[in-house]
Amino acid sequence: MAWFKASGHGRLFSYVINHRPAPGFQDEAPYAIAVVELDEGPRMMTNLVDVEQTPEALPIDLPLEVTFEQVNEDISLPKFRPAAGGAQ
Amino acid sequence: MKPGSVAIVGAAETTKMGVIPDMSVIQLHADAALNAMADAGLKPSDIDGVATAGESPTNIAHYLGITPTWADGTSVGGCSFMLHVRHAAAAINAGMASTILVTHGESGRSRVGAGGWGQSPASLAGQFEAPYGPSGPPSMFTIPVLRYMQDTGLTHEQLAMVAVVQREWAGMNPRATFHDPITVEDVLNSRMIAYPFHLLECCLVTDGGGALILTSADRAKDFPTKPVYIIGTGESVETPMISQMEDFTSSKAFRVSGKKALDEAGISHSDVDHLMIYDAFAHLPIYGLEDLGFVGRGEAGAFIAEGNTRPGAKLPLNTNGGGLSYMHSGMYGMYALQESVRQMRGIAPAQVPGAKISIAHGVGGMFAASGTIIMSNERP
Numbered sequence: 001m002a003w004f005k006a007s008g009h010g011r012l013f014s015y016v017i018n019h020r021p022a023p024g025f026q027d028e029a030p031y032a033i034a035v036v037e038l039d040e041g042p043r044m045m046t047n048l049v050d051v052e053q054t055p056e057a058l059p060i061d062l063p064l065e066v067t068f069e070q071v072n073e074d075i076s077l078p079k080f081r082p083a084a085g086g087a088q
Numbered sequence: 089m090k091p092g093s094v095a096i097v098g099a100a101e102t103t104k105m106g107v108i109p110d111m112s113v114i115q116l117h118a119d120a121a122l123n124a125m126a127d128a129g130l131k132p133s134d135i136d137g138v139a140t141a142g143e144s145p146t147n148i149a150h151y152l153g154i155t156p157t158w159a160d161g162t163s164v165g166g167c168s169f170m171l172h173v174r175h176a177a178a179a180i181n182a183g184m185a186s187t188i189l190v191t192h193g194e195s196g197r198s199r200v201g202a203g204g205w206g207q208s209p210a211s212l213a214g215q216f217e218a219p220y221g222p223s224g225p226p227s228m229f230t231i232p233v234l235r236y237m238q239d240t241g242l243t244h245e246q247l248a249m250v251a252v253v254q255r256e257w258a259g260m261n262p263r264a265t266f267h268d269p270i271t272v273e274d275v276l277n278s279r280m281i282a283y284p285f286h287l288l289e290c291c292l293v294t295d296g297g298g299a300l301i302l303t304s305a306d307r308a309k310d311f312p313t314k315p316v317y318i319i320g321t322g323e324s325v326e327t328p329m330i331s332q333m334e335d336f337t338s339s340k341a342f343r344v345s346g347k348k349a350l351d352e353a354g355i356s357h358s359d360v361d362h363l364m365i366y367d368a369f370a371h372l373p374i375y376g377l378e379d380l381g382f383v384g385r386g387e388a389g390a391f392i393a394e395g396n397t398r399p400g401a402k403l404p405l406n407t408n409g410g411g412l413s414y415m416h417s418g419m420y421g422m423y424a425l426q427e428s429v430r431q432m433r434g435i436a437p438a439q440v441p442g443a444k445i446s447i448a449h450g451v452g453g454m455f456a457a458s459g460t461i462i463m464s465n466e467r468p
Contacts, residue, residue, distance in 0.1 A: 014235035014336055017283035022223040030283070033220050033227055035331045045217045045331040055283060060238040077219055 006040050008066035009083060013037040017053055036064050036080050050081040091353055092468040094177040095308035095315040098128030098301030099429040102193070105263050105415055108295040112201030114151055116193025116297035117143055121152055124299035129312050130187065135301070137185030139176055140192065141168035142419055148191055158185035164325060166366060166419040167450025169300075170459025173425065174321035176302045186303060193297030194417035200295075213329050225368060226290050227282040229454040232336035233371045234284060239337050240386030242374065244284060248275035249393040250370040251288045251412050256398050258409025260438035265292050266413045289370035291411035291420070298422035300429070305467055316432040319445070320353025320462030322346060330454045337386075339451070341458035342379035346449060349460035350381070353445075354468075357382050361443035362431045363403060364424035366450040367410040373397075376449055377405075380460075404440045407431065421450035425461060432465040 015034035018025075025031060032053045037043045049067060051057050063083040068076045100123030102108070102116055111119065117140065125131060132153045138145045139160035149156050158179050162171050169190055176188040195202045207214045222228045236242055252272055258264035270288060278287040308315035324344035327333055334340050350357075357380075365376035377388040382403065391397070397405035408414040408427040415423060428446040430436035444466055450459045 014232055014238075016227055016230050016234070016285070017280075018221065018223060018227040019280045019282060020223045020226065022218075022221045022227075025221040025223075028221065030280075031221060033222050033231065033282075035231060035336075043331055045220050045329075047220050060234055071219075 004040065006038050010036045010038040010064050010080070012058060012060060012062040012064055013043055014060065015058060017055070032058060034080070044078070047079045048081065049079050089177045089181060089318070089321055089352065091319040092317040092464070093305050094180050094302055094318045095305045096300050096318070096429055096463070097303055097308050097311040097313055097315060098124040098130065098299070099426055100124040100127050100299055101423070101426055102297040105296045106265055106294050107197055108195070109198040109200060111195070111295070113193050113195050114143060114147060114201060116195060116295065117148055117191045118151055118193070120193055120297035120299040121148070121189055121191045124189070124301050127313060128301045130301065135187050135189045137176060137179060137188030139172035139188060139190045141172070142192065142194055154189070156185065158188065164457035165452025166368070167421045167452040167457055167459040168419060169421045169425055170448065170450040170461050171323045173300065173302065173318065173461050174323055174459065177318050177321060180302060180304050186307070188302045190300045190302070191297070192299070192419060192422035194419055195295050196293050196417040197295050211328070217329055217331060225454060226285065228330050229369055230282050230285045230371070231330055232333060232455070235336040236371065237284070240389070242386070242389040244276060245272050246389035246393040247284065247289060247370050248272045250367070250373055251275050253392055253395070253398045254367065254406050254410045254412045257407050257438055258413035260399065261409050261414060262437060264409040264414045265294060266409070285369060288412070291368045291416035292413070294415040294417055296415050296417050298426045300425060314433045314465065316429050316463050316465055317467050318461060319464045319468055320349040320355070320460070322348030322352070322460040323458065325457040326455060328453070328456055333455050339375055339379050339455045339458065341455065342376060342449070342451070345458040345460045346380040349447070349462050353462045355445060355462070360403070360445050360447055362407065362428065362440045362446040363405045364428055364446070364448040365405060366420055366424055367406055367412055368416065368420065368451065370412065372451060373405060380447070380449060399438060407436060407438045407440065421459065424448040424450060428461070428463050432463050
């Protein structure tokens with residue numbers, strides 16, 4: 001195990017499109033809850049932004065890149081959007 | 089454990105099943121426990137070991153007036169009771185207790201005397217998964233499945249067939265919540281819960297309970313019930329976060345637990361007459377069949393869809409109707425064990441003729457843990 005700086009690029013490893021929103025997510029439903037596999041190997045849960053939340057728009061292995069969403073002064077969440085220019 | 093050294097001599101579910109708004113969680117435990125004691129011809133003072141999950145063994149022992157010399161509160165989710173059976177067998181063989189009660193009760197639907205849902209924000213899942221909006225197991229336990237479909241070619245229709253076949257079994261069980269036959273179209277037209285999962289591919293939420301009593305095989309002949317011998321046991325745990333599952337197409341905990349149990353029993357897959365695989369969602373029997381080694385990787389969807397697990401076929405699976413159609417209180421593992429016991433006693437509503445070996449395979453959390461118990465009505 002070691003620390004490293006990830007590139008922020010990865011691919012859509014798997015997901016669901018949730019039709020029963022969690023508290024605070026009512027305005028988003030249906031929304032994808034995804035697992036992205038980073039190019040460096042690790043996987044993490046995330047949401048997908050700047051893309052339709054439909055099976056047609058979200059093929060498995062879609063190339064993704066990170067974008068940070070500022071939730072409040074203390075917290076920013078890594079989310080992912082389709083990579084500019086497709087696969088890296 | 090030594091195969092066949094310990095037997096189940098008492099087994100029962102709660103008197104009622106489904107919607108039980110007049111009983112609290114601990115009352116459901118007690119109702120099941122008293123039914124199991126009546127089954128075995130025992131009273132609380134005859135019990136010297138207690139194991140449970142969802143309640144503490146302290147609460148159960150105190151409520152029932154039991155003074156145990158052994159207690160186990162292992163709580164790893166819905167398969168905890170498989171682990172309790174395994175631990176109880178070891179304890180009996182080690183002389184720590186002679187007569188062990190394992191209880192389950194859960195007011196899953198009515199929520200009477202039940203704790204709240206939710207996880208600590210400081211937990212790993214609370215930090216690294218909850219911020220992305222999952223709303224319970226239907227939106228989390230299901231996350232690996234699109235990857236499984238991509239890698240294996242499993243179709244939506246094959247996934248739906250898991251629910252269709254289990255409804256066939258439920259139709260033979262008077263205590264099942266749902267009885268009416270369903271079609272693939274019914275499943276695919278039911279309400280979307282978390283794509284690709286529709287309502288009929290998700291388990292019920294009901295109230296109920298169950299209890300088991302174990303003792304040494306040498307004592308088992310003194311009981312009024314037909315002994316059901318424990319011939320193989322396994323357990324394992326993998327990850328507290330579904331996103332960190334090592335392989336999205338296979339459960340490591342399933343593989344480890346299943347192999348341990350099969351090796352211990354010294355049997356091959358063709359020896360198995362009856363199989364229970366904990367089905368909180370329709371993909372679990374698919375993962376279970378493959379991870380236990382009954383079929384090859386990627387073959388289980390077609391195996392089920394082609395009818396190999398339905399009534400009268402070669403591998404009867406989830407013969408009570410399963411979590412999808414029988415009942416699911418939240419920690420379903422106890423009901424899988426109860427159905428295996430009924431099948432080994434020869435008293436199941438959908439009895440498999442001549443069945444001699446049964447496997448009850450459970451999941452805990454969301455692919456977080458697993459337990460496997462192999463039973464036989466013949467002492468090896």
